[in-house]
Amino acid sequence: xxxxxxxxxxxxxxxxxxxxxxxxxxxxxxxxxxxxxxxxxxxxxxxxxxxxxxxxxxxxxxxxxxxxxxxxxxxxxxxxxxxxxxxxxxxxxxxxxxxxxxxxxxxxxxxxxxxxxxxxxxxxxxxxxxxxxxxxxxxxxxxxxxxxxxxxxxxxxxxxxxxxxx
Amino acid sequence: xxxxxxxxxxxxxxxxxxxxxxxxxxxxxxxxxxxxxxxxxxxxxxxxxxxxxxxxxxxxxxxxxxxxxxxxxxxxxxxxxxxxxxxxxxxxxxxxxxxxxxxxxxxxxxxxxxxxxxxxxxxxxxxxxxxxxxxxxxxxxxxxxxxxxxxxxxxxxxxxxxxxxxxxxxxxxxxxxxxxxxxxxxxxxxxxxxxxxxxxxxxxxxxxxxxxxxxxxxxxxxxxxxxxxxxxxxxxxxxxxxxxxxxxxxxxxxxxxxxxxxxxxxxxx
Numbered sequence: 001x002x003x004x005x006x007x008x009x010x011x012x013x014x015x016x017x018x019x020x021x022x023x024x025x026x027x028x029x030x031x032x033x034x035x036x037x038x039x040x041x042x043x044x045x046x047x048x049x050x051x052x053x054x055x056x057x058x059x060x061x062x063x064x065x066x067x068x069x070x071x072x073x074x075x076x077x078x079x080x081x082x083x084x085x086x087x088x089x090x091x092x093x094x095x096x097x098x099x100x101x102x103x104x105x106x107x108x109x110x111x112x113x114x115x116x117x118x119x120x121x122x123x124x125x126x127x128x129x130x131x132x133x134x135x136x137x138x139x140x141x142x143x144x145x146x147x148x149x150x151x152x153x154x155x156x157x158x159x160x161x162x163x164x165x166x
Numbered sequence: 167x168x169x170x171x172x173x174x175x176x177x178x179x180x181x182x183x184x185x186x187x188x189x190x191x192x193x194x195x196x197x198x199x200x201x202x203x204x205x206x207x208x209x210x211x212x213x214x215x216x217x218x219x220x221x222x223x224x225x226x227x228x229x230x231x232x233x234x235x236x237x238x239x240x241x242x243x244x245x246x247x248x249x250x251x252x253x254x255x256x257x258x259x260x261x262x263x264x265x266x267x268x269x270x271x272x273x274x275x276x277x278x279x280x281x282x283x284x285x286x287x288x289x290x291x292x293x294x295x296x297x298x299x300x301x302x303x304x305x306x307x308x309x310x311x312x313x314x315x316x317x318x319x320x321x322x323x324x325x326x327x328x329x330x331x332x333x334x335x336x337x338x339x340x341x342x343x344x345x346x347x348x349x350x351x352x353x354x355x356x357x358x359x360x361x362x363x364x365x366x367x368x369x370x371x372x373x374x375x376x377x378x379x380x381x382x383x384x385x386x387x388x389x390x391x392x393x394x395x396x397x398x399x400x401x402x403x404x405x406x407x408x409x410x411x412x413x414x415x416x417x418x419x420x421x422x423x424x425x426x427x428x429x430x431x432x433x434x435x
Contacts, residue, residue, distance in 0.1 A: 029312070036306040037339070041346040046301025055350045057370045064372050064395065065345065068379075068388050069308070070316055072341050073334060075387050077317040081324075091325040092317075094333045101337060105384040108298045109340045116336045120329040 030066050038062060076100055298340045300347055307335050345385070348378035373398050 038057050041047055048054060057065070077092070079100035084092045094117045098110045120126055139146065314331040317323055352374035372395045379385040379392040 030308075033306060033308055034342075037304060037342055038346055040304050040306060041302050041343050042350060044302040047347045047350065053368065055353055055368050055370050057346075057349075058372065060372045061349065061370050061375055064375055064391070065342070065349075067391050068345060068375075069338060069342060071388060071391060072338060073313060073316045074320060076334060076337060077320060077323055080330075081320075081322055091327050092323065092330050093327045094329050097330060097333045097337065104387075106337065106341070109337050112298055112340060113333045113336055116333050117329055120332055125328060 027066065030069075031062065034062060034066055034069070038065070076104065079103055298344075300343050302343050302347075304339050304343070307339050310335055313338070344382075345375065345378065348382060349375040352377045352381075371398070372396075 035057075042055050042057070076097065080092050080096040083099050083103075084090070084096040087096065089096070094113065098113055101107060101109050101113070136146070141149065310331040313334050314326060317326060317331065317334065349370050353368050353370040376392040376395040379388045
């Protein structure tokens with residue numbers, strides 16, 4: 001469906017194709033989400049016209065919007081990736097995204113993203129990771145000791161297994 | 167720094183109407199005062215425009231210094247929709263994107279949702295008017311997994327931190343809000359020349375989005391996509407199948423509901 005735009009710098013032809021393929025495939029699920037967002041925006045009081053009439057999006061317009069969204073994500077990721085590389089980092093972090101947004105002229109988005117990052121830090125996902133890490137640290141055992149303990153567990157489990165008549 | 171905000175000494179403020187000669191308001195002064203009261207109820211934000219307004223002291227943003235602001239700070243958002251108010255939207259966002267002459271620039275500034283976001287009251291250092299959400303509070307967003315997938319469809323992209331797709335999701339929401347509302351603005355702007363006298367819900371067409379893309383610098387990366395949208399020189403009341411009348415000017419008879427694709431290029435109704 002979508003022709004991948006010029007934006008990717010130094011992309012090989014293979015990447016081009018795979019990007020396009022990935023995009024086309026899951027598109028059907030996008031329309032429902034996007035339609036909801038469209039409705040929310042168009043019915044929002046701050047967007048409505050003075051006569052209060054609610055606009056609607058033609059189907060083609062919605063499809064066009066989806067294309068633009070995918071392009072936005074792709075472009076943002078590409079830019080952030082370059083920034084991460086310059087930063088000698090292999091993982092794209094939030095700050096690479098915010099820098100990329102600034103580069104691309106979306107600096108006004110940055111405060112919102114910072115808020116998201118903060119929320120995430122306090123969220124379940126981050127916290128349970130944090131707890132797992134701490135648990136390991138708090139066990140009081142060194143890595144070697146931990147590995148040994150694990151091997152011991154495996155062995156005893158194996159013995160129990162083998163001793164049961166199959 | 168010892169900052170002690172004191173109530174401004176209003177005795178030195180002659181309660182005169184501010185010099186609005188430069189602003190060409192359509193309404194006389196008494197209207198300002200009237201609307202001023204509305205403002206109190208919702209605290210629009212950059213309120214420094216209190217000089218000369220009775221009771222303006224009440225609405226100072228907590229960290230803004232009291233002294234009278236320059237006249238150009240006067241135009242605050244008003245919630246009564248006055249077409250004559252359009253010039254005031256010049257100030258509205260502090261970013262250059264609002265078209266001062268379009269009344270539709272105003273709606274993005276008004277609305278309780280804007281106030282509810284609180285962005286205006288806590289962003290004192292920055293302009294605080296660059297509310298990237300445009301007052302919209304979304305409940306829906308793109309699934310994070312989907313975003314991650316799109317990101318990693320690009321082979322150059324390696325690992326991505328857990329938080330990153332969430333951040334991208336937020337950025338995407340803001341982007342969509344902007345693009346949707348700009349497109350709607352374009353569609354609204356055409357009402358005057360709209361076909362079919364379409365009162366009531368207007369349809370936002372790809373052509374409107376295309377215009378919005380062209381009109382906005384930050385949307386430059388979309389010009390390729392936009393260029394594939396056919397130009398509809400006729401008032402787009404009907405669906406135009408791409409390629410069927412790409413070059414010619416079609417005089418499209420006004421049709422109320424354009425839900426179907428047109429199979430033929432005939433211009434008879």
